[in-house]
Amino acid sequence: MSSGKRLWRWRSSPLRRREDVIEAWIVLAVWLVVVVCGGVAALVTDRSAEHEFAQQRTHRHPVSAVLLTDARHGVTADWSTDGRVQGALRWTAPDGTARTGHALVDGGLKAGARVTVWQDDRGRLSPSQPTGRDEGHAEAALFAAAAALAVAAPAFGAGAVARARLDRRRMAHWDREWDLVGPRWGPRTG
Structure with missing residues (x-):
């Protein structure tokens, strides 16, 4: 079996539902936003803070x-x-x-x-x-972490909401299918 088929094995599964594919893409998109956009936000914030602190040291x-x-x-x-x-x-x-x-x-x-x-x-x-060099590095790192978190938190939140909605849809589909298949297995108890 090729490595490509192993990675995408779920594509040919008879148990795969449309919601499963959508969820996989949501998870991928959330992680891309967190890693790429969060990283860019952290880097830009760090550089901006370092520049501002250097300007303070130069001009004060x-x-x-x-x-x-x-x-x-x-x-x-x-x-x-x-x-x-x-x-x-x-x-x-x-x-x-x-x-x-x-x-x-x-x-x-x-x-x-x-x-x-x-x-x-x-x-x-x-x-x-002016903010000292060492203190400036520490503050810039904290600002960068806050910027990355500011990007990551809404992305994770939106992903969690979307996945919860998909779970509700899956449960509704399973309930409908059980209503169709369940009577064939015999009378219900309880």
Whole structure:
């Protein structure tokens, strides 16, 4: 028997039903979507995240800033996970101009304290320091896994729904056939 016939043995089975063939194609399609589309989504997401993190590292720079007002502990610090509060700051932009703005600073600092903040190439404050190389690789891998899962979950779900419908159709066919064949075997019991 050739290997092609072995792989497709179910094609010539007298017990094969139309629903069996449809189910085989559904399973194949689901796995193709999961493997190919999930893999592509994961790869694209990983590359995009890695690129974004590299851009952050290239375009965000630390700068020393002076706190203009006291950074008191308060409601903001109570709601903050790390106890930081909004503080008014003055810093020098890359072009040499003085800038002022607000950023999160440690609570309890007094006016005039020096703090390190992050700015972009234009001197605008960034919300946080750039993601480090190792942390960026880990985050990109997590984003890639989430993207693959976002593609795989609906595909598996749709495949499961389609297979459940096919099972109901198979059961209905078996019930009809049993109603035709069953009486020939004798009276029903129970």
